[in-house]
Amino acid sequence: MKQKKELILPIATFLVVGIILSGLYIIVSKQAATQNRERYRYIAASQSNMIRDCIDTVLARAYTLGALVFDNDGSTAFFDRQAERIYQETKNDTGISLKNIAIAPDGVVEKVYPASGNEALTGFNFMDASKPGNAEAIAAYQRGSLIITNPFDLVQGGTGLAGRLPVFLPADGEKEAFWGLVTVTMDFHELIDTINLRKLSNMGINYELWYKNDNGERTSMAASERMPIDPVSYEFSIDNLTWYLDVSPADGWIDYEETAVVFCVIFAVALLIALLLLNRGQIKKANEKLQRLAHLDSLTSCYSRHYVNTILLNQRNGSWNDPDSRYSLAIIDIDNFKNINDSYGHDTGDRAIIAIAQVLEDNSKHANGDCVIRHGGDEFVLLFNDVTNERFISKLASIVADVRKIRFPDMPDMRLSVSIGGEYYSDPETSLYYNMIRRADEKLYQAKKNGKDQYVL
Incomplete structure (x- = not known):
């Protein structure tokens, strides 16, 4: 139980520090x-x-086409001269090839550049709501501004991203009249290559570029080999479009190796502090034991005279260090101890001292502060703290009687007895240790003189 109590503080410290x-x-x-x-x-x-900047730069060519239509009063004669220039400038400025540039009076494609590969587009009616992919063209007409499509499959093959710009011209009696549409379509895969999303993978970042389709479903446009987990999702707008770019560390947000190392260090630090406390407690316990041993008599394990002088007394005036102490004092001397040593040997003398010390211990109440002190040789001092006079007398009589009963089976004829001089506590002024010892010693002398084997108060 005591060991368990000693472990409570180190264990609690380990847990708290951890x-x-x-x-x-x-x-x-x-x-x-x-x-x-x-x-x-x-x-x-x-x-x-x-x-966004790359798409805006490319689709700005739609405004160039629209301006040319306006400047030519709706004539498309300029197209053959200007289309190739617009195509090459776009390639040079952005690195992205245009799938096509088209003009569509009344929404019907009249001219396309380049013509090769775009034959299927000539005559295509953007304003026919029954045909797929025309929703953005109709929305552009209704809004009167540029509409950008999400990536879509081109009728001539490949994937494109287009800008549909309505063109309005002044008309007689009206402020403006719808002329038709101009469209610019870029190669979406070249866009992805140009913005080089793959460099994110080289940076240890997983990514996905996506949007919500008309049904609110997530539609992926480009992604790393491994999809991002618990990503940061950045929402951005390109005119009428809303896109999302999700990114997350390829190795995850938590570095599990680092976390494991940190918690191992935390565990080690907490354990070290706990062990230091445990070791400190053990050292303290060892020091207390050494200190206690220094204050104990090696033969009897009673307190030594050194204990009285260093712990109990103020040696300057003989007062008790504990002002609440109310010690009554007795000096106990073994009768005829020299004859015991001479007759039976010093080993037997030591046995007698130990046996009598045990009698004194048995008649003491240590919980109340009683102390048994081996004062020297065959002499003991017994301190009774806060004892009544009746109990003091009773204990002295009991000690004398109990010593008489001591027997050694291997020496049945040997008898032991003690003489005691007692001094009862009266008041702090007259109960200083040195005064009490002197008076008790005088009464011990009287007990010896009266025949020994008795106590005198």
Whole structure:
């Protein structure tokens, strides 16, 4: 039970230190995770801005076409001269090839560049709601502004992303009249290659570029080999489009190896502190034991005279260090001890001293502060703390009687007895230790003179 109590503090310390350090690490980790997510949000925002700028740069050619139609009063004669220039400038400026440039008076495609590969587009009616892919063209007409499509499969093959721009011209009696549409369609895969989303993978980032279709379903446009887990999702707009770029660390947000190492260190630190406390307790216990041994008589294990002088007494005036002490004192001397040593040997003398010390211990109440002190040789001092006079007398008589009963089976004829001089506590002024010892010693002398084997008060 005592060992269990000694372990309570180290175990509690281990748990408390472990919990505190773990809590601090978790707080710091959360702050670092928040900062890390903000960093990834910045990466996603930068990449999204690049996508938006690239698309805006390409689709700005739709406004160039619209301006040319306006400047030529709706004539399309300019197209053959200007289309190739627009195509090459776009390639040179952005690195993206246009799938086609088209003009569609009244919404019907009249001319396309390049013509090769786009034959199926000539005559296509963008305003026919029954045909797939025309929703954006009709929406552009209704809104009167550029509409950008999400990536779609081209009738001539491949994947494109197009801008549909309605053109309105002044008309007699009307402010404006719908002329038709101009369209610019880029190669979507070249767009992805140009913005180089794959570099995110080289940076250890998983990504996905996606949008919600008309049914609200998630539609992926480009993604790394491994999809991002618990990603930072950055939403951005390109005119009428809303796209999302999700990013997350390829190795995950938590570095499990680092976390394992940190918790091992936390465990080691908590364990070290607990062991230091345990060791400190053991050292303290060992020191207390050594100190106690220094105050104990090696033969009888009673307190030594050194204990009285260093612990109980103020040696300057003989007062008790504990002002609440109310000691009554008795000096006990073994009768005829020299004859015992001479007749039976010093080993037997030691046995007699030990046996009598045990009688004194049995008649003491240590919980109340009683002390048995081997004062020297065959002499003991017995301190009774806060004892009544009746109990003091009773104990002295009991000691004398109990010593008479001591027997050694191997020496049945040997008899032991003690003489005692007692001094009862009266008041602090007259009950100083040295005064009490002197008076008790006088009464011990009287007991010896009266025949021994008795006590005198």
